[in-house]
Amino acid sequence: MSVNVRINRAVKTYGNFRAVDEVSVDIAQGEFFTLLGPSGCGKTTLLRMIAGFNSVDGGEIYFGDRLINNVPAHTRDIGMVFQNYAIFPHMTIFDNVAYGLRNRKIPKDEIRERVEKTLDIVQISHLKDRMPAAMSGGQQQRVALARAIVIKPQILLMDEPLSNLDAKLRVQMRTMIKKLQKELGITTIYVTHDQEEALAVSDRIAIMKDGKIIQLGTPEEIYNRPVHQFVANFIGTSVFLPAEVVSQDENGEASIQVSGYTFRVKLGRKAPKKLKLSVRPKQFLFNDATDEGIKGVIRVATFLGDYWYYEVELTSGETVEVHEYTKEHEGARPVGTAVKLLLDLNRITIFNEDGTEAIR
Amino acid sequence: MKRRLDFWSVVKFACFALMLVFLVYPFFSMFAKSIISPEGGVTFDNFAQFFKLKYYYSTLKNSLSICITVTLTCLALGIPMAYCATRYNLIGKSVMNVMIIMSLMSPPFIGAYSWIVLLGRNGALTKFLTNLGINMPSIYGWGGIVLVFTIKLFPYVYLYVSGALGSIDSSLEEASESLGSGKFRRIMTVTLPVVMPTILSSGLMVFMTSLADFGTPMLIGEGYKVLPVLIYEEYISEVGTNAGMASTLSVIIVLCSTFVLLLQNAVVMKKNYNMSALRPPAVIKLRPIPRVLISFACILVAFLGFLPQIVVVVSSFRKTSGPIFTSGFSLNSYRDIAYKLSQNIKNTFTFSITAIILIVIFGMLVAYLSVKRRSKTSTLLDTMVMFPYVIPGAVLGIAFLSAFNKPPIVLAGTPIIMIVAYVVRKLPYTVRSTSGILYQIDSSIEEASISLGRSPMKTFFTVTARLMAPGVISGAILSWISTINELSSSIMLYSGRTGTISVAIYNEVARGGFGTAAALASILTLVTLLSLLLFQIISKGKVSIV
Numbered sequence: 036m037s038v039n040v041r042i043n044r045a046v047k048t049y050g051n052f053r054a055v056d057e058v059s060v061d062i063a064q065g066e067f068f069t070l071l072g073p074s075g076c077g078k079t080t081l082l083r084m085i086a087g088f089n090s091v092d093g094g095e096i097y098f099g100d101r102l103i104n105n106v107p108a109h110t111r112d113i114g115m116v117f118q119n120y121a122i123f124p125h126m127t128i129f130d131n132v133a134y135g136l137r138n139r140k141i142p143k144d145e146i147r148e149r150v151e152k153t154l155d156i157v158q159i160s161h162l163k164d165r166m167p168a169a170m171s172g173g174q175q176q177r178v179a180l181a182r183a184i185v186i187k188p189q190i191l192l193m194d195e196p197l198s199n200l201d202a203k204l205r206v207q208m209r210t211m212i213k214k215l216q217k218e219l220g221i222t223t224i225y226v227t228h229d230q231e232e233a234l235a236v237s238d239r240i241a242i243m244k245d246g247k248i249i250q251l252g253t254p255e256e257i258y259n260r261p262v263h264q265f266v267a268n269f270i271g272t273s274v275f276l277p278a279e280v281v282s283q284d285e286n287g288e289a290s291i292q293v294s295g296y297t298f299r300v301k302l303g304r305k306a307p308k309k310l311k312l313s314v315r316p317k318q319f320l321f322n323d324a325t326d327e328g329i330k331g332v333i334r335v336a337t338f339l340g341d342y343w344y345y346e347v348e349l350t351s352g353e354t355v356e357v358h359e360y361t362k363e364h365e366g367a368r369p370v371g372t373a374v375k376l377l378l379d380l381n382r383i384t385i386f387n388e389d390g391t392e393a394i395r
Numbered sequence: 396m397k398r399r400l401d402f403w404s405v406v407k408f409a410c411f412a413l414m415l416v417f418l419v420y421p422f423f424s425m426f427a428k429s430i431i432s433p434e435g436g437v438t439f440d441n442f443a444q445f446f447k448l449k450y451y452y453s454t455l456k457n458s459l460s461i462c463i464t465v466t467l468t469c470l471a472l473g474i475p476m477a478y479c480a481t482r483y484n485l486i487g488k489s490v491m492n493v494m495i496i497m498s499l500m501s502p503p504f505i506g507a508y509s510w511i512v513l514l515g516r517n518g519a520l521t522k523f524l525t526n527l528g529i530n531m532p533s534i535y536g537w538g539g540i541v542l543v544f545t546i547k548l549f550p551y552v553y554l555y556v557s558g559a560l561g562s563i564d565s566s567l568e569e570a571s572e573s574l575g576s577g578k579f580r581r582i583m584t585v586t587l588p589v590v591m592p593t594i595l596s597s598g599l600m601v602f603m604t605s606l607a608d609f610g611t612p613m614l615i616g617e618g619y620k621v622l623p624v625l626i627y628e629e630y631i632s633e634v635g636t637n638a639g640m641a642s643t644l645s646v647i648i649v650l651c652s653t654f655v656l657l658l659q660n661a662v663v664m665k666k667n668y669n670m671s672a673l674r675p676p677a678v679i680k681l682r683p684i685p686r687v688l689i690s691f692a693c694i695l696v697a698f699l700g701f702l703p704q705i706v707v708v709v710s711s712f713r714k715t716s717g718p719i720f721t722s723g724f725s726l727n728s729y730r731d732i733a734y735k736l737s738q739n740i741k742n743t744f745t746f747s748i749t750a751i752i753l754i755v756i757f758g759m760l761v762a763y764l765s766v767k768r769r770s771k772t773s774t775l776l777d778t779m780v781m782f783p784y785v786i787p788g789a790v791l792g793i794a795f796l797s798a799f800n801k802p803p804i805v806l807a808g809t810p811i812i813m814i815v816a817y818v819v820r821k822l823p824y825t826v827r828s829t830s831g832i833l834y835q836i837d838s839s840i841e842e843a844s845i846s847l848g849r850s851p852m853k854t855f856f857t858v859t860a861r862l863m864a865p866g867v868i869s870g871a872i873l874s875w876i877s878t879i880n881e882l883s884s885s886i887m888l889y890s891g892r893t894g895t896i897s898v899a900i901y902n903e904v905a906r907g908g909f910g911t912a913a914a915l916a917s918i919l920t921l922v923t924l925l926s927l928l929l930f931q932i933i934s935k936g937k938v939s940i941v
């Protein structure tokens with residue numbers, strides 16, 4: 036049976052260095068939960084704490100109601116998929132997958148049946164008598180996956196399982212993993228530093244930085260409502276423009292100026308004087324009608340099928356990336372054209388000056 | 396929060412306890428014995444005496460003189476041979492390699508024995524040459540020791556250096572050549588510096604082995620006494636005289652070895668050019684005449700190393716009358732040993748097999764701890780285990796005797812003390828080759844097994860141990876070869892019932908039983924040869940012999 040996982044202020048220290056720093060998170064039963072962050076942020080460390088390969092130096096980790104801080108790894112009932120697959124090189128594929136079952140006093144017939152069924156699911160039943168050395172990376176990863184799920188673990192843990200595969204296979208495999216996870220309804224904790232992969236597979240994502248969780252939310256929330264400049268920067272492409280509050284009335288309606296362009300927007304609370312706007316390439320709009328907008332000149336224009344890709348040099352000297360759907364504007368805007376850019380006010384994110392807090 | 400004691404903590408604790416009892420305690424007692432006067436106070440009289448009396452200090456001088464000369468001669472012989480063998484298309488290269496490996500792995504004192512049989516007072520060659528009117532210089536003494544050691548130990552240099560020369564990427568030398576260096580200049584400025592650390596290591600190996608060896612100088616040295624021989628004699632005659640002297644000498648020799656080892660670490664470790672050749676250097680095709688000449692010279696040298704074993708086997712089938720070989724062949728020598736010395740043969744094999752089983756178990760665990768559970772304590776454990784590698788067997792014998800001939804642990808004269816000495820002394824071979832393999836096993840393999848519900852202990856036996864097996868078995872075979880041939884610690888520790896083949900050979904030679912000695916040595920040679928074959932098959936050339 037799959038369970039929920041509760042992590043309460045978990046800490047892992049190496050000497051004086053906190054690799055995982057008071058992380059708290061509740062992961063629901065059956066959820067596909069992803070730890071996402073740049074290299075060295077502590078994802079693997081946290082995952083290995085959950086697996087039981089790293090000690091928990093502070094806080095608690097629960098599987099359901101069971102406190103597992105000091106439970107030895109082999110009794111935690113987890114399935115784990117490793118980045119380098121970790122297939123036992125001296126066993127056939129069948130024996131690899133059967134390995135976890137043979138320890139559990141399961142009758143031989145049932146073992147055979149379960150192994151074959153699982154190999155079927157990951158589509159490698161025709162390879163079951165091969166030795167691992169004679170298999171491709173993708174096939175090995177399927178073995179690793181089969182081996183982890185055949186034991187019907189309470190929790191499935193995966194540490195960058197796809198990072199050794201080529202781009203096309205990666206997309207194929209992640210679709211399979213996601214489908215499989217939903218079918219089995221198994222609580223899954225997935226580690227990756229690939230944001231696209233995270234957005235594609237996850238129910239919820241935790242963005243980690245320096246051992247802490249910066250933001251926790253669905254892929255949509257993370258993408259559309261970053262709470263920290265770091266998140267906006269890490270997920271997708273964003274530019275950051277310094278802005279200033281000219282005035283704000285008691286309803287929260289504020290008048291904000293950015294690069295000589297002033298716009299009005301309703302903020303939920305009293306804003307500080309200085310702000311930072313985070314704008315994605317699709318949140319810039321060309322203004323062909325009036326004289327209003329951030330002024331700039333087109334420096335690069337590239338046709339990318341669905342949209343035109345422009346690089347616009349602002350009068351402030353900064354260069355921003357702008358995407359315009361081909362259906363919104365006929366033909367190219369030639370390099371050298373002077374343009375005015377408006378902002379998609381409902382979508383852009385407004386941070387405080389140092390980007391540590393989202394005002395809206 | 397209390398952490399549960401896991402399998403590996405228990406193993407680590409147990410290993411430590413064993414090392415304390417069987418390594419630290421003996422060496423501590425030996426040291427204590429060397430500085431405690433008969434009245435019970437602390438004294439450095441023994442050390443003072445050592446440096447005052449010529450009888451004592453001359454042995455240190457002799458030892459150093461032998462070791463330094465032998466190191467130089469081995470380098471002078473081994474390096475050019477290694478260069479020729481790796482770079483030129485020599486004839487009979489594989490035969491040559493087999494002979495060289497055989498001579499390295501042969502029982503340590505067979506060389507001395509055979510050269511006595513050939514060139515000694517009643518030697519076959521001596522007689523032959525005397526009849527021709529040629530008087531050979533005496534084989535006994537300094538010259539003989541140097542000759543035997545050189546022939547026996549140059550394989551270390553040869554094997555180490557050919558390994559290094561074979562793994563220089565050829566682009567390195569080509570780069571030098573493209574910069575306009577001539578061949579000699581290239582060797583001196585590129586090739587040699589790159590293999591220098593290896594040359595130093597091999598030199599150290601030769602130095603240490605010749606410093607520690609007891610059998611050769613004992614048999615062939617006669618009046619020329621080196622430190623290990625003196626230790627043995629002091630120990631034998633210790634009853635009544637100065638009880639601490641053997642210990643004192645042992646402490647001195649331990650200090651010498653440790654000093655040389657530290658020196659090597661300081662020099663070599665800092666600049667180890669670790670390379671694995673992408674493109675190994677090309678083999679140069681020599682013109683026929685140089686090719687034949689160089690091949691002949693190399694094979695001749697290799698043959699000299701192998702000759703003792705031929706001599707031994709041939710001698711074992713010759714008729715003897717007392718210490719003299721007479722003409723004609725017979726199996727009398729074998730009949731004699733079957734009659735008189737079967738106990739020794741049985742002992743060698745029972746002790747060695749027991750020791751090897753323990754070495755395999757202990758070696759796997761220690762190697763695992765030091766590679767996969769890296770911590771300060773496991774590094775310390777590893778250092779302790781490797782320590783006997785540089786300790787002469789005679790010294791280990793003295794240490795064991797000073798510790799285990801009195802309560803609380805009395806083992807002197809029992810088979811146990813022999814077996815334990817073998818384990819302690821030969822463990823490093825297995826630990827080294829096992830560690831080598833372990834570094835190549837990714838820890839996630841084990842974690843995968845644990846995550847699938849097998850305990851760390853079960854995981855070790857079902858996964859890790861299986862993957863380690865080739866390294867363990869290869870190492871164990873090397874340990875085994877070196878155990879059956881072990882003389883220097885056995886001669887210290889044996890009693891009437893626990894003599895081994897090596898001990899018997901030594902005693903037979905000492906009292907002139909050359910025929911029986913040869914028969915015994917032939918048995919060892921045969922077993923060694925078979926073990927080496929097994930080693931080659933199992934290691935598939937992946938584990939180096941040295």
Ligand SMILES: Nc1ncnc2c1ncn2[C@@H]1O[C@H](COP(=O)(O)OP(=O)(O)OP(=O)(O)O)[C@@H](O)[C@H]1O
Pocket residue numbers: 049054072073074075076077078079080081228
């Ligand atoms: N055994 C260790 N000893 C000391 N520091 C460690 C150890 N293991 C990890 N760290 C440190 O902890 C931090 C987090 O490491 P971790 O492996 O969890 O990163 P990660 O987020 O998985 O990165 P990546 O995406 O590169 O795998 C890093 O700064 C790392 O250097």
Ligand SMILES: [Mg+2]
Pocket residue numbers: 078079080
């Ligand atoms: Mg990682």
